[in-house]
Amino acid sequence: MKNNIVKLGGVLCLISAIAGGVLAFTNDFTKDKIAEVELKASLDPAVLEQVMPGSDTFLPYEDTALIDTIKADNAKFVDIMVPVDGSGNQMGYAIKTWSTVSGFGGDIELFLGVSPEGKITGIAVTQLSETAGLGTRVAEPDFKDQFTGKDLTVEISESDVNMISGATISSKSFTSAVSNAVNIYKQYLNK
Numbered sequence: 001m002k003n004n005i006v007k008l009g010g011v012l013c014l015i016s017a018i019a020g021g022v023l024a025f026t027n028d029f030t031k032d033k034i035a036e037v038e039l040k041a042s043l044d045p046a047v048l049e050q051v052m053p054g055s056d057t058f059l060p061y062e063d064t065a066l067i068d069t070i071k072a073d074n075a076k077f078v079d080i081m082v083p084v085d086g087s088g089n090q091m092g093y094a095i096k097t098w099s100t101v102s103g104f105g106g107d108i109e110l111f112l113g114v115s116p117e118g119k120i121t122g123i124a125v126t127q128l129s130e131t132a133g134l135g136t137r138v139a140e141p142d143f144k145d146q147f148t149g150k151d152l153t154v155e156i157s158e159s160d161v162n163m164i165s166g167a168t169i170s171s172k173s174f175t176s177a178v179s180n181a182v183n184i185y186k187q188y189l190n191k
Contacts, residue, residue, distance in 0.1 A: 050124035051094045051113035052083035076100050076180050092116050095181040103173030105129030112181035118152045135170030152182050
């Protein structure tokens with residue numbers, strides 16, 4: 001009986017090792033495709049219009065050294081894109097970041113648009129795992145549009161935000177993502 005348990009344990013260990021290897025291979029094989037799909041999703045016309053009204057597309061931010069510096073300094077930072085109009089003129093910045101305070105369902109990821117004058121032009125939520133019908137209300141215009149037009153030279157605090165009743169945790173998480181994007185803009189892009 002003892003020998004049988006050892007044999008079964010060995011078989012289970014071998015199966016687990018093979019499954020782990022297959023998962024690692026699959027992850028390595030698909031990570032570039034996943035990144036490409038996520039980039040295309042962020043270029044969706046609906047996202048563009050929410051983040052920077054009137055923009056035609058997002059271009060990658062060219063200063064890769066700055067992107068690497070921000071990523072090293074801020075674990076919740078994802079990327080910076082440059083919204084451009086139909087003539088190719090830069091319209092500001094689109095900063096993609098995660099919340100620094102977890103929501104009820106985890107972190108919230110969003111794009112925050114910033115005009116050349118340093119005002120929020122719009123916000124698009126790109127990943128949200130909050131409770132349907134309650135926490136997901138942070139992605140609705142009634143909540144997220146209260147940030148639009150805010151001047152980034154002024155600190156945005158929770159007291160300036162009309163939190164969603166019954167979804168305070170989600171509201172705080174969303175606000176922390178906005179604050180993180182604002183801080184990235186102030187520290188690295190507002191020159």
